[in-house]
Amino acid sequence: MEQTPHGSPDDPNPLRRLSLEQLRRRTSAKWRTYPDDVLPLWVAEMDVPTAEPVAQALNRAIAMGDTGYPAGTGYPEALASFAGKRWGWDGVAVERTRLVPDVMLGIVEVLKLFTGPGDAVVVNSPVYNPFYLFVEHMERRVVEAPLDARARIDLAVLEDAFRQAVAGGRRAAYLLCSPQNPTGTVHTADELAAVAALAARHGVRVVADEIHAPVVSRAVPFVPYLSVPGADSGFSLMSASKGWNLAGLKAALALAGPAAADDLARMPPEVGHGPSHLGVIAHTAALRDGGDWLDAVLDGIDHNRQLLVRLLAEHLPGVRHLPGEGTYLAWLDFRRLGLGDDPSAHFLEHARVALHPGPPCGTGGAGHARLNLATSPEVLTEAVRRMAGAL
Numbered sequence: 001m002e003q004t005p006h007g008s009p010d011d012p013n014p015l016r017r018l019s020l021e022q023l024r025r026r027t028s029a030k031w032r033t034y035p036d037d038v039l040p041l042w043v044a045e046m047d048v049p050t051a052e053p054v055a056q057a058l059n060r061a062i063a064m065g066d067t068g069y070p071a072g073t074g075y076p077e078a079l080a081s082f083a084g085k086r087w088g089w090d091g092v093a094v095e096r097t098r099l100v101p102d103v104m105l106g107i108v109e110v111l112k113l114f115t116g117p118g119d120a121v122v123v124n125s126p127v128y129n130p131f132y133l134f135v136e137h138m139e140r141r142v143v144e145a146p147l148d149a150r151a152r153i154d155l156a157v158l159e160d161a162f163r164q165a166v167a168g169g170r171r172a173a174y175l176l177c178s179p180q181n182p183t184g185t186v187h188t189a190d191e192l193a194a195v196a197a198l199a200a201r202h203g204v205r206v207v208a209d210e211i212h213a214p215v216v217s218r219a220v221p222f223v224p225y226l227s228v229p230g231a232d233s234g235f236s237l238m239s240a241s242k243g244w245n246l247a248g249l250k251a252a253l254a255l256a257g258p259a260a261a262d263d264l265a266r267m268p269p270e271v272g273h274g275p276s277h278l279g280v281i282a283h284t285a286a287l288r289d290g291g292d293w294l295d296a297v298l299d300g301i302d303h304n305r306q307l308l309v310r311l312l313a314e315h316l317p318g319v320r321h322l323p324g325e326g327t328y329l330a331w332l333d334f335r336r337l338g339l340g341d342d343p344s345a346h347f348l349e350h351a352r353v354a355l356h357p358g359p360p361c362g363t364g365g366a367g368h369a370r371l372n373l374a375t376s377p378e379v380l381t382e383a384v385r386r387m388a389g390a391l
Helices: 052-064 074-087 103-114 130-137 155-169 189-202 258-265 269-273 277-289 291-315 343-351 377-389
Strands: 097-100 120-123 141-144 172-177 205-209 235-238 252-256 329-333 368-372
Touching (some): 052 277, 074 097, 074 252, 074 277, 074 291, 103 130, 103 205, 103 235, 103 252, 103 258, 120 130, 120 155, 130 141, 130 172, 141 155, 155 172, 172 189, 235 258, 252 258, 291 377, 343 377
Parallel strands (some): 120 141, 120 172, 172 205, 205 235
Antiparallel strands (some): 097 252
16 A cells, blocks of 8 residues: 555645655544554545645744734635635625634534523534534533435424424524535535525524535535525634644634624633634635645545545445535445444454444434545545455
8 A cells, every 4th residue: 555656746636745654654633543554534634735825824933933822803804805706705704703713612602602501402414423512511402403315404304403492482503514514515505595594483593614615616606604695693613624634723713694793792702812823824824825725625525526436336336425515525325234333343443444433423324434535546445445345
């Protein structure tokens, strides 16, 4: 595997610029959780070098000793410009944003603004498993509204969940994952407008986790939740973290719709003390100057999506897979293979491939696993071949 033909710094695809040997020198969770003989395709880190504009901005800051506390509005201004260019949306109002440590901690602080212990938070399962962990740690109740067979929002099921959530006059929130992790579903404008109408009808506040918003195929439009009719009382959490592989440089933004501005104003100032100044510098540079690099990554991910379809058809025809259009994640259904509720355990032991287990993602997760596509085509090919050989 060490001899695979990738690792050229001049390759136009950033996913092929680092060799496996170089990647194994990393000390992040992806590369330190398992032994070196395991191909790690589990956690949401990308196998890419740092985008040059980001590296330059960080190097300048380090050279100046600019390592203090964050200040200013450069981050939301950069997001506003990025949203206008990428999504044709001019709705990022700097005065209705707040700096938060990361998206999940931002979600926690937003939920605190209008829910209390015992109140319900609706989620579309299968979904990013920290949704369950953080919500339950806040002493809120999770109410599931499972996706349909096409991995899309089922509006009838969602309405039933809203009714359950507000029963007895309780307050409730809907934690929307957009694009959906782990399925890669990109919600349409019509779907999101229908969500907003349902939420208004039942008095449910919408909080959209849009961390994967930059990671959407260039052939498909991403629609910010706050851009659709009826979403004025909603919130969004955004970050450059996933698009530019900056999870270790903590910074994110909470965005409020016009009718939620007073709620956002009640967020305690100390919440903004958690983000890293270097994180803010990195995220700002990514959004402002990292568009070309992002496009190259998106092209590489699209190639890997198509490659995975071919590899599964050739080596694992019993695996069901609906290719997503967003995120760099693939949701694989192994139930026909009889590997139990957690097939990732089988492939870790017998194929030395680490996938994210499906059961923690809630209803619809049993018999499934999530695979990270943000690697080289060679690593992806080797991983599928190993998995096939372990059956």
